[in-house]
Amino acid sequence: MKTNRFNLNTFKTNFMKTNLKSLAIIAFLGIFLHSCSSDDDATPALNAPEISDFEYGSGTDHSTDRVAYKGADIHLEATINAEATVSSITLVIHAHDVEPGEGEVEWDFEQVFTDANYLVINPTFHEHIDIPAAAPAGEYHIELLVTDVMGNSTEVEGHVQVLDPITISGFEMDESVVRGEDFHVEFMIDAVNGIHEVLVDVHGHDLPVGEGEEEWDFEGDFSEKYHELTEGEFHEHIDVPATAPVGEYHIIFTIEDEDGNTKEYETHIDVTA
Template identity: 70%
Template structure:
């Protein structure tokens, strides 16, 4: 009888121990299921054409973004947001408020490397833009990293100095600095007038010339030319357009006026 009771007690003790080990195992599994937020390292961005990390990009080009992601749980999405605050819009420009969620299979993994190129519109204002990268895993943990990037014009003009008047039969001086990220293809100068009355001996002057020598393929150069005005040109106001075209076909125009005097 005593032996039967002892066997019963041993069976009961074994059941209790097994249940305890099972509960401990479940608790251990629960502990392993608790993960930390994803971590991001090596977050870099810049001009896409050169995979630059200088945090500068150009209108009409693209932004290169890259980051190493450490995640204990599988990543479920990566969101990129780019926007600016209070940039003034010039004629023909529009606000750029970009957001895209990436769920490509190559990113739905543990410890993926994020690498994308984001197109930059041509009709947005140049200036400082806020860049945000949001990583979310399948459990719901998330991490956000952010920074700033300068969006620049592909072609910029500065230090402009152009004569406002010229005596016909002489020349007028033009000078300015050009910065072209893709290199200069050509510079065209167009001068013309509208509705000027021709006197005896005068001939309508409609001038256009393309300048290549000393400028072609340069990324930073001073445009410095003297443009002859025919002695037969009628006096009056002339409209002048300078057009700079880069090697990718992007253009920048600068318009002004000059008075031709007799």
């Protein structure tokens, strides 16, 4: 009987110890899970980056007028507010229903920027992107995408007008001229970088030279009166020699700006007797 009492007491003791261990484990797990839950509550998810003050325009003067010029660059700048470190900044520029003309080449731009000065919290984006001289003029779409190390991303977009650095407008010229007289030409020149040269070339199209006539080609330099102007009215009278052969003449007007960009305008005139 003593042996049975001892075994019963031992069983009760072991049972109580086992229950206490189980309760201790359950209590520990409860405290651990509560602690993790508290930690999660105390560390909310970080917000995606914010992009503000997005501006762009001609790079020559850091313009914000959303206009840029072929053969020059476009300036872009934006303020980025990021709670997590930025991992990349992507810039995309592509044409908006722009058809390349003669001598022009379709232009699209895309680059992912991972420079050290951008892979931080709250960087400032500032870049100058070259526009090819052969790019078609027209409206281009701009997209700026910022992604942080948490995988959050934000995008802003806009449009920029890419213009020719030199334009000719309001062109007027006589259709024909009697040899021995002069013909009148006028047009407006707009050159954002300033006018450097204005040249005129007149030449015949394989015209036969008759008795008493002399082959006539004309090369005129009218640069002096227009030099360095950003806007000027070309208004000139060009003499045709009385000995010039009769026929059709090809005329090329060439304007060069101070940055070396050129613009040509071609036309024809009939020289009569």
